[in-house]
Structures are given as C-alpha cells and as structure tokens.
Amino acid sequence: xxxxxxxxxxxxxxxxxxxxxxxxxxxxxxxxxxxxxxxxxxxxxxxxxxxxxxxxxxxxxxxxxxxxxxxxxxxxxxxxxxxxxxxxxxxxxxxxxxxxxxxxxxxxxxxxxxxxxxxxxxxxxxxxxxxxxxxxxxxxxxxxxxxxxxxxxxxxxxxxxxxxxxxxxxxxxxxxxxxxxxxxxxxxxxxxxxxxxxxxxxxxxxxxxxxxxxxxxxxxxxxxxxxxxxxxxxxxxxxxxxxxxxxxxxxxxxxxxxxxxxxxxxxxxxxxxxxxxxxxxxxxxxxxxxxxxxxxxxxxxxxxxxxxxxxxxxxxxxxxxxxxxxxxxxxxxxxxxxxxxxxxxxxxxxxxx
Numbered sequence: 001x002x003x004x005x006x007x008x009x010x011x012x013x014x015x016x017x018x019x020x021x022x023x024x025x026x027x028x029x030x031x032x033x034x035x036x037x038x039x040x041x042x043x044x045x046x047x048x049x050x051x052x053x054x055x056x057x058x059x060x061x062x063x064x065x066x067x068x069x070x071x072x073x074x075x076x077x078x079x080x081x082x083x084x085x086x087x088x089x090x091x092x093x094x095x096x097x098x099x100x101x102x103x104x105x106x107x108x109x110x111x112x113x114x115x116x117x118x119x120x121x122x123x124x125x126x127x128x129x130x131x132x133x134x135x136x137x138x139x140x141x142x143x144x145x146x147x148x149x150x151x152x153x154x155x156x157x158x159x160x161x162x163x164x165x166x167x168x169x170x171x172x173x174x175x176x177x178x179x180x181x182x183x184x185x186x187x188x189x190x191x192x193x194x195x196x197x198x199x200x201x202x203x204x205x206x207x208x209x210x211x212x213x214x215x216x217x218x219x220x221x222x223x224x225x226x227x228x229x230x231x232x233x234x235x236x237x238x239x240x241x242x243x244x245x246x247x248x249x250x251x252x253x254x255x256x257x258x259x260x261x262x263x264x265x266x267x268x269x270x271x272x273x274x275x276x277x278x279x280x281x282x283x284x285x286x287x288x289x290x291x292x293x294x295x296x297x298x299x300x301x302x303x304x305x306x307x308x309x310x311x312x313x314x315x316x317x318x319x320x321x322x323x324x325x326x327x328x329x330x331x332x333x334x335x336x337x338x339x340x341x342x343x344x345x346x347x348x349x350x351x352x353x
Contacts, residue, residue: 105136118141149166230261271297
C-alpha cells in the first residue's frame, strides 16, 4: 500500500502544467476574475457573454467597473458574443449563474467535441428538479467530461492574486486532474476530490447558511450566534449530503467548512449581504433588488427545504430560513423558534445508550 501511495505521488509530481486554449462562458465577476488569472498564467483566453452591450463595454474599458473595479483585463483576453469559439477550446469554464447553466449547455450541444472538459464554477441546484449542476450539464452534453470547481473563492480576491485554494472534482479522474494541472498557479492552489456529490452540495447548501448568518448580523446578534449557526449549519449540510450519497468527510474540507466560513463572514458574500438586509427588516424581494446580482442562496433555500422533506432529513436552520423568506415569519421570531426547539444530543449516535 505504501508503495502505491508513493507511486501516485510521483505521478502527480510529474504532471506539468501546460498552456491551453481556455474559453470562459460568463463575464460576471467570477468569469472575469478567472479570465484575468488564466491570462496572466500565459493561457490563450476567450471571455464570452450573451449580452452585446456588456462585451462592448468591456472591449472599450477593459474593466468590469461594477463587479471588479480597478482590475484591468489584459489585452490578450479576447471578448466575444459568439459561441463558435467553443469549438477549439481545450478547457471550457462555465461561469454563468446556476439558473442559466442548462440553457447555456444546450446552446453548446452542436459545437463541442467528444473530448471536451467542462469546468463548472456555479454553485446551486436546478430549480424544480433539484439536481446538481454537473447532472444538468451531462444531460445536455452527454459526451462532455464535467468537473465541479468549487471552494472558498471570492472573485474580488482571485482577480487580485490573493492566495486561494479550491477543489476540482469529477466522476472522471483525468478531467479533474486536467483542470488542476491547467489552472493551478502560485496564487491558486487546487486539490482533487472524487466526491463530486459532496463538493457540489457543499457549494450549494453553504449559501443557505450564509443567509442565516447574515440575518443574525442584521438582527444585531453576536459572535456566539454566528458560530452556532455556522457549526449547526455544517451539520445540516453533511446530514443531507450523506443522505444523497456524499462522503461526510468532504464537508470538513474546502468545499464544506472552508466555503461556509468565507461566505458567512465576508461582505464580499451577496448571500450574507442579502441576509443582513432581511434581518434589518427589508422584505426579501426588495432585498434581492437592492443586492442587484444573483443571490444563489435564495433559490437554494427552496431546494434544500424540498430535498430535506423528500429524504426525511431534519434541517431546522434551513426550515427557519424557508419560513422567513417564503412564509412571512419575522427573523426575530425565527431565531426564537430555533432556540426553543426540543432538546437533543449534538451527535446522532450518543454513547450513553
């Protein structure tokens, strides 16, 4: 066994990053940050948007002034509204919001080769069917090898070269390693993990807990409360994840506790900012308008609530968020309901019995 481990480490060390033709679909903050990072690493990069006015502005200013002010796009980055450029991509990064993943993948159906690797960076579940985004892409593009690239990674920091670490996960080990080899650099460390179920669910469910943490901040509550919500929220995430086939240990890693920490504590987090406004008394629909960008946790709360019911999993924080966002429960009464639940054990298998 020791020999096998040493051999695997040697093979990993022998893999050398190579320059690649990368196409990034989605010119929001995350897509733009990845374009800047990959271009600075020497890759050939094309950034796509379906919106002509957005590409026109980026072409003129070379700066995403709303989402990434002060970050200048290197001149080597090509900008386009045509999906035809996907034909020559060695790596295609899907950086559109979760609600646009299926329609974007469908538009790619006639353009991709059998060997295309698609790295999806959106975090969420498909509304209605409640399936993971890699499953959505695989339905539309059966021949593609899909990778989930996820972890604690604010676009604002990645674009500035602040040290960040994420996870590359896939059902295809070679695809996960290709993404690792291609995108990893001194400021962007990538680990591989075969548990794509846990990686994707961690990325989706932590947004629900970030909303709860934001609501707590908006109510003016303290560090104790946020620590409680984050810790018990992680327990909920893992409980549902295991019921859906994930490995529990994945939730102790970057795409579980790591992403949870950064999303619950940073003002870069749209989910937390949205939660703060709701905690301050702003109606959820108005808070969404004020944020002005996609708040993935709003729809993820619906999805997590429904999945918990289907699987018979107890998720009290998720249930409380659902009642506040969709049932008219006041945030303060929601917190009271959480704190006055029947007493229970912290661990599910208690050693006293």
